[in-house]
Amino acid sequence: MIYPQNFEQKIGFDQIRGLLKGQCLSSLGQERVDALAFSDRREDIGRRLEETAEFVRIIQEEDSFPDQYFFDVRPSLRRIRVEGLYLDEQEVFDLRRSLETIHGIVRFLHWEEEETGDYPYPALQALAGDVAVFPQLIGAIDRILDNYGKIKDSASAELLRIRREILSTTSGISRSLNAILRSAQSEGYVDKDVAPTMRDGRLVIPVAPGMKRKIRGIVHDESATGKTVFIEPAEVVEANNRIRELEGEERREVIRILTEFSATVRPLIPDILRSYEFLAEIDFIRAKARFAIRTHSIKPLLEDRPLIDWATAVHPLLQLSLEKHGKKVVPLDIELDEKQRILIISGPNAGGKSVCLKTVGLLQYMLQCGLLIPLHERSRTGIFGSIFIDIGDEQSIENDLSTYSSHLLNMKQTMKHCDGRSLILIDEFGSGTEPQIGGAMAEAVLKRFNDRKAFGVITTHYQNLKHFADAHEGVVNGAMLYDRHHMQALFQLQIGNPGSSFAVEIARKIGIPEEVIADASAIVGSEYINADKYLQDIVRDKRYWETKRQNIRKREKQMEETIARYEAQLKELEESRKDILRRAKEDAQHLLEESNARIENTIRTIKESQAEKEKTRTARQELDEFKESVKDIEKQKAEEKIARKMEQLLEKQRRREERKKQPKGETAQTVVKPRPVQPLQPGDPVRIKGQTSVGELLDISGKNATVAFGMIKTTVKLDRLERTDAPVTKTGLEKSSSFVSTSTQESVYEKKLQFKQDIDVRGMRGDEAIQAVTYFIDDAILLGVSRVRILHGTGTGILRTLIRDYLKTVPGVRHFQDEHVQFGGAGITVVDLE
Structure with missing residues (x-):
C-alpha cells in the first residue's frame, strides 16, 4: 500500500519517470515506464534488479548489443487484423528492422551459452528464452523492399513491366521537350538558360507570358510573380497522359503486393505482438540501466524483511542538479532495524532534515519498483509492505481542509493501516496548530506507531518528541549537524543524540536585535536555553571525539602499513643474503674445479719431468693450501656484500630512531670530532x-x-x-x-702478457659459448683486468641473452653494456670488472 495518492509527486518519483522516459528508444519502453509499479515481493524485486544490473554490464562491457531499431508497429499490426487492410511501405520497413533487432537481441543473449556453455546474463537470458523470431518473414520483406524501404522493381513481374514502360515513356518525353526547347531558344521564344521542369506531375517548359502563344500546348501554371507560365507542348500531352495511366497502374500493383504480404503476416500477428512485448521490456530495462549509470547506482544486498542499513546514500535528483553546478551531494548514512525502528530527526531549519526524509522515501520506493539506487556496496536493504508519507502543505479549499486537518487525516489513515512492515515518513510532525497541543498530539500518535512496531523517519522541532525517543525502546534520536563557528548547515545526519534548532544563533546571525533575542530567551526561560546549549555542546563534543577517533584509526593504519613494508624489506634482504651465499658457493665450486684441473696439470708436469717423490708431495701440499686460500677469498667476497647491505639497513634504522627521539621544534646537531687518518x-x-x-x-x-x-x-x-x-x-x-x-x-x-681483452664466441652453441666466456672472465679477474669485450653478434639475440644472464651471476662483474654503435653496438658486450 502506498499512501496518499500523490505519493510519487511528494517524493519526486514523477521526475524519475520523466528521466527514464528520456532514456527510452521508443514508445515501447515509455509505456513500460508508465506501468512501473511498487512491489513488496522479494522474487519480483530481485529479478528486476538483476536484469537491470546485467544490462549495466552489457552497456559498460559489450559493443555488439543490437539497439539500433526500436520501432513500435503494434498499432499497425492490430489494424491489419481486418481482412483487406494492408501495411504501407514505411510500416513494412519498420516491421522488418524491428524484427531484425529482436532476432539480434535473442541471438546475443544466447551467443555466450552456445560458445562456452556459460550464462553471463542469466536473468536476461531467461527473459529471452521463449521469444519467437521470424527470419522467414524478414526474408519475405527483403524480397519486396530495397535497403531504403521502397518496393523493388523485382517485387512482381507486372511491376517490373510497368516501371520499365514509365522509364521509356519518360525518356521519350524528355527527348521531345529538349528538341522543342532548343527550337524555341533558337527562335528567341525562350531564354538560353531555361530547362524543362515539373508541374502537377507533368513535364513542362517555362515561357515568358508574351511568348506563350508561340508554343502550341496547354498552360498548366504560372509563377507567383506572373512573369513565367508553364506550358506543356501539344507533342508530349499524350505521352504525359500515358505516364499518368502507368503511375496509376504502378500504385495498384504496389497495393496488391502489400496486401498479399499483409495476408501472410496476419496469422503471425499474435506471436509478433508477444515478441514486441519482449522488445518493450528490453527498451525499458535498457533505460533503467542507463539511468543507473548516470546516477552511479548499484544493485544492493536485498533481504526479505523491513530493513534500512545504508551507507553513503544519495538523492539522485539532487545529485543530478548539483552536478550541473560542479557540486556534490553530502551522502546519508542511516540504519533502521528491529532495535531502532523509528528515527526522530531534529536540527535547524534548512539543515537537511526534509532532504534526508525524502532521500529515504525515494530510494526505498525506487528499490521496490526494481530500480538500482545510489549507495555504497556494503549497504543492506529490506522490503516494506507499505509506505506512508505526510509532507508539505496540504490545504484544500475544495475539501475545506486546513493544513493541520490534512495532517490529522493522514495520521488517521496511517494509524489504521500501518503494521510491522510499514515505513512511515512524516515531515514536521505535529506542526500546523498551537505548539503545546500539537506536540502532545504528535507524541500520542508516535506512541501508536511504536506500539505497532512500524518503521519510520520523522522530523520535528518538539522537545517532547526528543524526550520520547530517549525514553522508549524502538525509537532513536538523530541530529542534522550544524557548524556553530561558521553558522552553516553541514547536511550530515548523526544518529544517537537529538539536534538543536539553533534558533538563537540563527536569529543573531540574521541580525535580529540583541534586546529582542534577550526578551525571547526570558520568555522561554533560562532552563530551556541552557538545555539547548548543553545539547549543542554534546553534539560539538561528539563531533570532536569522532574526528579524534578517525584520526587515530588513520594513524594506526599508516603505522601498520609502515611495519608491513619494513618486514617485507627485511624478508627481501634475508632472501637476497641467501641468494648471494648460494651464488658465492657456486662460484667457489667452479673455481675449485678449475683449481683441481690446474693441480692435475701440475702433477702431470712433475711426473713427466720425473721429479722426486718428495718434491711432488710438497707441490701437492702447496696446491691444496692454495685451494683453501681461494675458498677463503670467495667467502670473504660474499660476506663483504652481505655486510655492506646489513650495515646500510642498520644505519637507516639508527637514523630513524634518532629522528623519533629528537624533540619537536629542535634541530639535532651532531658534532663529529675529526681524528687524524694516516695514509696506508x-x-x-x-x-x-x-x-x-x-x-x-x-x-x-x-x-x-x-x-x-x-x-x-x-x-x-x-x-x-x-x-x-x-x-x-x-x-x-x-x-x-x-x-x-x-x-x-x-x-x-x-699469461698476463698473452691475455687478450676480446673474445669471439660467434657461431658457438650456447653451452660452448658460456664455457668459453666463463674461463675468459675468470682469467680476466685473476689477472686484474678492468674491462673486457665479448663479441657475440646480433643474430636472433639468444646468444647475447645467455651471456648477459650469466654475467649477472658473476660476483666480479661490476657492470656490462652494449658497445658504442660505431664499434659494434648490440653485437658486442663490454664488461667492467671489479
Whole structure:
C-alpha cells in the first residue's frame, strides 16, 4: 500500500519517470515506464534488479548489443487484423528492422551459452528464452523492399513491366521537350538558360507570358510573380497522359503486393505482438540501466524483511542538479532495524532534515519498483509492505481542509493501516496548530506507531518528541549537524543524540536585535536555553571525539602499513643474503674445479719431468693450501656484500630512531670530532672492510693496491682497505714458497702478457659459448683486468641473452653494456670488472 495518492509527486518519483522516459528508444519502453509499479515481493524485486544490473554490464562491457531499431508497429499490426487492410511501405520497413533487432537481441543473449556453455546474463537470458523470431518473414520483406524501404522493381513481374514502360515513356518525353526547347531558344521564344521542369506531375517548359502563344500546348501554371507560365507542348500531352495511366497502374500493383504480404503476416500477428512485448521490456530495462549509470547506482544486498542499513546514500535528483553546478551531494548514512525502528530527526531549519526524509522515501520506493539506487556496496536493504508519507502543505479549499486537518487525516489513515512492515515518513510532525497541543498530539500518535512496531523517519522541532525517543525502546534520536563557528548547515545526519534548532544563533546571525533575542530567551526561560546549549555542546563534543577517533584509526593504519613494508624489506634482504651465499658457493665450486684441473696439470708436469717423490708431495701440499686460500677469498667476497647491505639497513634504522627521539621544534646537531687518518703505506697490515682476514699491503698504484693474503696476491680498491693492529695471517707455505711462488708468479706473468681483452664466441652453441666466456672472465679477474669485450653478434639475440644472464651471476662483474654503435653496438658486450 502506498499512501496518499500523490505519493510519487511528494517524493519526486514523477521526475524519475520523466528521466527514464528520456532514456527510452521508443514508445515501447515509455509505456513500460508508465506501468512501473511498487512491489513488496522479494522474487519480483530481485529479478528486476538483476536484469537491470546485467544490462549495466552489457552497456559498460559489450559493443555488439543490437539497439539500433526500436520501432513500435503494434498499432499497425492490430489494424491489419481486418481482412483487406494492408501495411504501407514505411510500416513494412519498420516491421522488418524491428524484427531484425529482436532476432539480434535473442541471438546475443544466447551467443555466450552456445560458445562456452556459460550464462553471463542469466536473468536476461531467461527473459529471452521463449521469444519467437521470424527470419522467414524478414526474408519475405527483403524480397519486396530495397535497403531504403521502397518496393523493388523485382517485387512482381507486372511491376517490373510497368516501371520499365514509365522509364521509356519518360525518356521519350524528355527527348521531345529538349528538341522543342532548343527550337524555341533558337527562335528567341525562350531564354538560353531555361530547362524543362515539373508541374502537377507533368513535364513542362517555362515561357515568358508574351511568348506563350508561340508554343502550341496547354498552360498548366504560372509563377507567383506572373512573369513565367508553364506550358506543356501539344507533342508530349499524350505521352504525359500515358505516364499518368502507368503511375496509376504502378500504385495498384504496389497495393496488391502489400496486401498479399499483409495476408501472410496476419496469422503471425499474435506471436509478433508477444515478441514486441519482449522488445518493450528490453527498451525499458535498457533505460533503467542507463539511468543507473548516470546516477552511479548499484544493485544492493536485498533481504526479505523491513530493513534500512545504508551507507553513503544519495538523492539522485539532487545529485543530478548539483552536478550541473560542479557540486556534490553530502551522502546519508542511516540504519533502521528491529532495535531502532523509528528515527526522530531534529536540527535547524534548512539543515537537511526534509532532504534526508525524502532521500529515504525515494530510494526505498525506487528499490521496490526494481530500480538500482545510489549507495555504497556494503549497504543492506529490506522490503516494506507499505509506505506512508505526510509532507508539505496540504490545504484544500475544495475539501475545506486546513493544513493541520490534512495532517490529522493522514495520521488517521496511517494509524489504521500501518503494521510491522510499514515505513512511515512524516515531515514536521505535529506542526500546523498551537505548539503545546500539537506536540502532545504528535507524541500520542508516535506512541501508536511504536506500539505497532512500524518503521519510520520523522522530523520535528518538539522537545517532547526528543524526550520520547530517549525514553522508549524502538525509537532513536538523530541530529542534522550544524557548524556553530561558521553558522552553516553541514547536511550530515548523526544518529544517537537529538539536534538543536539553533534558533538563537540563527536569529543573531540574521541580525535580529540583541534586546529582542534577550526578551525571547526570558520568555522561554533560562532552563530551556541552557538545555539547548548543553545539547549543542554534546553534539560539538561528539563531533570532536569522532574526528579524534578517525584520526587515530588513520594513524594506526599508516603505522601498520609502515611495519608491513619494513618486514617485507627485511624478508627481501634475508632472501637476497641467501641468494648471494648460494651464488658465492657456486662460484667457489667452479673455481675449485678449475683449481683441481690446474693441480692435475701440475702433477702431470712433475711426473713427466720425473721429479722426486718428495718434491711432488710438497707441490701437492702447496696446491691444496692454495685451494683453501681461494675458498677463503670467495667467502670473504660474499660476506663483504652481505655486510655492506646489513650495515646500510642498520644505519637507516639508527637514523630513524634518532629522528623519533629528537624533540619537536629542535634541530639535532651532531658534532663529529675529526681524528687524524694516516695514509696506508706498503708493509702495513690491512684487511678488507667488513672482513677478518689480515694481509700485508705490498704496493699502491693510484686507487688500486696489491695485498698478499698468505700465498695469494690480489688487487683491490684502496678505499676498501683499512689498517689493523692484528698480525698478518700466516699460511705455513713460507718454508717452501720459493718453488711454487716463483712458478706461479712466472705463469701469471706469462699469461698476463698473452691475455687478450676480446673474445669471439660467434657461431658457438650456447653451452660452448658460456664455457668459453666463463674461463675468459675468470682469467680476466685473476689477472686484474678492468674491462673486457665479448663479441657475440646480433643474430636472433639468444646468444647475447645467455651471456648477459650469466654475467649477472658473476660476483666480479661490476657492470656490462652494449658497445658504442660505431664499434659494434648490440653485437658486442663490454664488461667492467671489479
